[in-house]
Amino acid sequence: MQFFGSSDISPSPTVPTASGNNAHMMYVFNRNGVCLLYREWNRPLRTLDAQQDQKLMFGLLFSLKSLTAKMDPTTAEKGNLGVPQLPGQGCSFHSFRTNTYKLSFMETPSGIKLILVTHPRTGDLREPLKYIYNLYVEYVAKNPLYTPGTPIRCELFNTSLDQYVRSIA
Amino acid sequence: MAPVAPRSGDAIFANVERVNAELFTLTYGAIVRQLLTDLEEVEEVNKQLDQMGYNIGIRLIDEFLAKSNVSRCVDFKETAEVIAKVGFKMFLGVTASVTNWDADGTCCSIVLEDNPLVDFVELPDTCQGLYYCNILSGVIRGALEMVSMKTEVTWLRDMLRGDDAFELQVKLLKQVPEEYPYKDDE
Amino acid sequence: MGREVAESCVDSILTEMVSTYCNRFYANKPELAARRIEAIGYQVGHQLSERYTMERPRFNDHLEAIKFICKDFWSELFKKQIDNLKTNHRGTFVLQDNKFRWLSRMSIDPSENGDLSQDNPEAAENKAAQMTSMHLYFPCGIIRGALSNLGIPCAVSADMSNLPACSFVVRIKA
Numbered sequence: 001m002q003f004f005g006s007s008d009i010s011p012s013p014t015v016p017t018a019s020g021n022n023a024h025m026m027y028v029f030n031r032n033g034v035c036l037l038y039r040e041w042n043r044p045l046r047t048l049d050a051q052q053d054q055k056l057m058f059g060l061l062f063s064l065k066s067l068t069a070k071m072d073p074t075t076a077e078k079g080n081l082g083v084p085q086l087p088g089q090g091c092s093f094h095s096f097r098t099n100t101y102k103l104s105f106m107e108t109p110s111g112i113k114l115i116l117v118t119h120p121r122t123g124d125l126r127e128p129l130k131y132i133y134n135l136y137v138e139y140v141a142k143n144p145l146y147t148p149g150t151p152i153r154c155e156l157f158n159t160s161l162d163q164y165v166r167s168i169a
Numbered sequence: 170m171a172p173v174a175p176r177s178g179d180a181i182f183a184n185v186e187r188v189n190a191e192l193f194t195l196t197y198g199a200i201v202r203q204l205l206t207d208l209e210e211v212e213e214v215n216k217q218l219d220q221m222g223y224n225i226g227i228r229l230i231d232e233f234l235a236k237s238n239v240s241r242c243v244d245f246k247e248t249a250e251v252i253a254k255v256g257f258k259m260f261l262g263v264t265a266s267v268t269n270w271d272a273d274g275t276c277c278s279i280v281l282e283d284n285p286l287v288d289f290v291e292l293p294d295t296c297q298g299l300y301y302c303n304i305l306s307g308v309i310r311g312a313l314e315m316v317s318m319k320t321e322v323t324w325l326r327d328m329l330r331g332d333d334a335f336e337l338q339v340k341l342l343k344q345v346p347e348e349y350p351y352k353d354d355e
Numbered sequence: 356m357g358r359e360v361a362e363s364c365v366d367s368i369l370t371e372m373v374s375t376y377c378n379r380f381y382a383n384k385p386e387l388a389a390r391r392i393e394a395i396g397y398q399v400g401h402q403l404s405e406r407y408t409m410e411r412p413r414f415n416d417h418l419e420a421i422k423f424i425c426k427d428f429w430s431e432l433f434k435k436q437i438d439n440l441k442t443n444h445r446g447t448f449v450l451q452d453n454k455f456r457w458l459s460r461m462s463i464d465p466s467e468n469g470d471l472s473q474d475n476p477e478a479a480e481n482k483a484a485q486m487t488s489m490h491l492y493f494p495c496g497i498i499r500g501a502l503s504n505l506g507i508p509c510a511v512s513a514d515m516s517n518l519p520a521c522s523f524v525v526r527i528k529a
């Protein structure tokens with residue numbers, strides 16, 4: 001599916017990754033902490049039940065956003081630690097990497113948070129995450145059968161997401 | 170990676186799927202007429218149009234953000250400009266302008282001279298008090314709420330009532346940043 | 356080409372119109388909701404048909420009028436023609452659109468089994484089918500309104516047994 005013909009968003013951005021590996025998992029949250037989507041492709045280790053796992057992930061990102069903004073050495077104006085921020089305020093953290101995985105994050109001003117966990121050698125996923133946001137717009141936001149704020153149960157979205165993620169990870 | 174600049178309204182409009190404005194204008198007109206028949210009270214119709222607009226706005230915001238590449242939405246002044254220049258253009262194909270800022274930058278007017286919703290529309294005398302385009306005020310209110318801005322949107326001028334333009338007053342009531350949503354005891 | 360707006364505008368207003376009538380006004384009376392949605396479609400179809408046939412001579416027979424709906428009319432609305440037209444030569448026509456635009460984003464996934472508190476899949480599927488058919492009352496009304504403007508009274512229903520293809524069954528009243 002082509003979106004706008006512009007070169008800003010292309011279906012398969014060149015991303016240096018280890019080929020043949022699948023992405024591990026994906027989360028989509030809304031501004032209220034509701035987990036709209038949890039998609040798992042390759043997750044051998046699971047230590048918590050689904051609900052706790054999702055809350056942990058959301059909480060982790062919430063704290064990270066606040067921390068990274070507070071630690072920003074380039075600006076004098078910082079919110080206080082723990083004080084809620086407006087989307088787009090402060091610096092925007094977009095990924096962290098451990099020896100076993102990379103977590104890539106994108107947050108929209110409308111509070112939609114996309115989290116993709118992949119192989120640690122994955123490159124910059126900011127463009128792919130934007131593409132996935134576009135998939136969300138096409139198949140979820142514009143789906144007459146979807147009620148905003150509820151978990152996404154949409155075959156068209158799942159299929160296009162699976163297909164796209166397979167092509168980038 | 171350098172941050173990507175937001176796209177212009179014209180560029181986006183040229184790239185989205187478009188349809189005959191007539192279909193849109195006539196459908197909207199038929200809906201308003203049906204609402205008038207079913208609800209009878211003009212005030213009720215105004216309310217319903219606003220509610221419908223709100224429901225549309227909360228979905229439309231994501232399409233707007235995705236296509237316009239806007240990644241930050243902090244300053245109300247900037248937000249109003251973006252709605253007028255990019256928002257109206259990419260959906261309705263027309264540009265609006267922003268005027269009448271108050272001293273602390275929390276209230277402004279969005280002015281529209283060209284409005285596809287009202288093409289060929291004339292209000293009969295029986296519709297006194299109807300804000301025919303009230304869906305627009307709901308859309309703006311809903312969309313802004315999703316980016317943490319609670320606003321009040323009211324009509325100052327309405328071409329269907331004899332004024333020379335459509336003027337919407339958008340007043341920022343408060344900014345509502347995201348709170349940690351889970352109770353700590355869980 | 357006359358003035359244009361983003362397709363999103365039409366999609367949004369349709370979705371919200373159906374939702375308003377089905378979920379808010381006539382939540383427990385789907386037949387009433389359906390009738391209103393069809394009536395709105397009828398008005399639109401009538402007016403559009405009037406505009407698109409202003410500079411034309413009248414159609415010779417029913418088949419000509421139906422073909423107009425399938426070709427020119429459908430193209431103005433959906434940028435494509437009806438893919439398949441069938442008739443029993445006794446006043447019934449079936450117009451098939453293989454990828455009806457207004458249904459193209461409708462999708463559910465009742466087989467998701469992550470959430471234990473979810474409705475049973477059958478209920479979810481039924482609800483989806485009901486909402487989908489509610490959306491189809493609008494184009495049925497459009498077709499009925501358009502034909503009515505051409506002097507052809509009829510009844511129009513939708514058949515969605517073959518998604519994403521959608522058929523509109525036109526029964527001309529004698």
